[in-house]
Amino acid sequence: LSAYLLSVDNLSSPESLDTLLRQLQDRGCRVMTSDPFLGLAPQLTLGEIDSRMLAPGHSVWNRRLVRLVLGLKSRRAKLLRLPSLEDVIHLYPTSIPHCDDRIARLSFFNPAMIRAALDSGVVGDERDDGQAHDPRPHWLFLLSEADLHVQLVLSDVREFIECLLGMLRHAIAADRHATLIAPPLIVDLLATALRGSVELLPSCPLAELEQRILAAEYVFSWDAFSFPELLRYANELPVFLFDRGHFARTSKRFYEIARACHFGGWEPTYLDQRQLFSPYVLAHLAKLQKPAMRALRERWQASPTPDELVDQLLL
Structure with missing residues (x-):
């Protein structure tokens, strides 16, 4: 809190x-x-x-x-x-x-953030919608209410919806199971056009979200410093960004402070959401992230564990 x-x-x-x-x-x-x-x-x-x-x-x-x-x-x-x-x-x-x-x-x-990567073909929840055990690799797209606000400040809703449709249809064409977790406004606007070919969720329980984050082949996000990105990096799993995020857009200084604090100055991987991205290019970019993610995890592990921190506070 x-x-x-x-x-x-x-x-x-x-x-x-x-x-x-x-x-x-x-x-x-x-x-x-x-x-x-x-x-x-x-x-x-x-x-x-x-x-x-x-x-x-x-x-x-x-x-x-x-x-x-x-x-x-x-x-x-x-x-x-x-x-x-x-x-x-x-x-x-x-x-x-x-x-x-x-x-x-x-x-x-x-x-406890570091876990064995889950089989990307099985999310492992109790959904019975025919998609929970889809054997295709999962691509998970995460868009918060605040980050949607940023996109609608930078462009109109029609232009942004066209970007989303393009990337989700491209994921289907690449034989990927695509899931978008986004505000209800976006889910409702996309539902008719996609006709069930993409999993559209207006919300997701935290435990299930963690499973999805770890199970996905790739996670795509509009926020560089949110929990999903930190969880993926801790497990050396690739993340691709379309934007810096709400507060980093609100304050330019915040972006550099957050990049130095969380990433030791490393610049995460950004994609242009207006352009299509092939699985081959993504695989190459994911491979390039590996050394940086390993260094990040070692940097974070230099901090005390929660138990060690409590002991330190009780001295």
């Missing part, structure tokens, strides 16, 4: 968060938080963001209202700073970002 997102996602006001932290600390609780912003939250100003990327999942009018309100503020205004969190230990699941501040930061790496 990230205390930052309690405020950012309007689940709690900054004042309520301050009160909660005081109550926990008064009881002698050791308080920690994850940090999805990798140390950038206390520094990020209005002038550093692309306001078009804000308020994903909200109506056009709500997004315009947010931009209007922000337009009345100083470009130097700090958008995400929550001073009460600056006294809380920050946890990171790979490595610690380099930050010039007084916040205590710790990293850990859960070795």
Whole structure:
């Protein structure tokens, strides 16, 4: 759980968060938080963001209202700073970002992320739709609500749907089982055109998602730093990206910070979603990723395990 997102996602006001932290600390609780912003939250100003990327999942009018309100503020205004969190230990699941501040930061790496790669022909869930045991290699496409918002800012919905149709039909032509997990809007728009030839899911339970991520021959994503990518890289399984992701689009600085923190400066593999990609080219690109993924896993394994981290905190 990230205390930052309690405020950012309007689940709690900054004042309520301050009160909660005081109550926990008064009881002698050791308080920690994850940090999805990798140390950038206390520094990020209005002038550093692309306001078009804000308020994903909200109506056009709500997004315009947010931009209007922000337009009345100083470009130097700090958008995400929550001073009460600056006294809380920050946890990171790979490595610690380099930050010039007084916040205590710790990293850990859960070795349970490293698993034997599953047979890519069998997802292993209990679906009875005729596709759960499809022997063809699986190509898994992952599109979140926030990353859909980015694509619809950069292009109109018709153009983006044409891109999706092209890549999914190409996967079928390459004799692959294609699965797209995407917001309901996209699933509904594609369902008629694809007529059951592609597995379209508006959501997926976490345990099943993990199975699918590990079982797929390739995973394609519009976000460079989400959980599926980290899980694939930890298991030295290839990932192909169509975009940097919502927050990396919102803040250019975040992309370089995240790339340095998670990947040690390595640049992941990007594809142009407007062009078709052959299995032969993908196999070559996947092979090129192997040495970098091995180095990433060794880098992450230098962090303590969760048990070692708990022991460290209890000293």
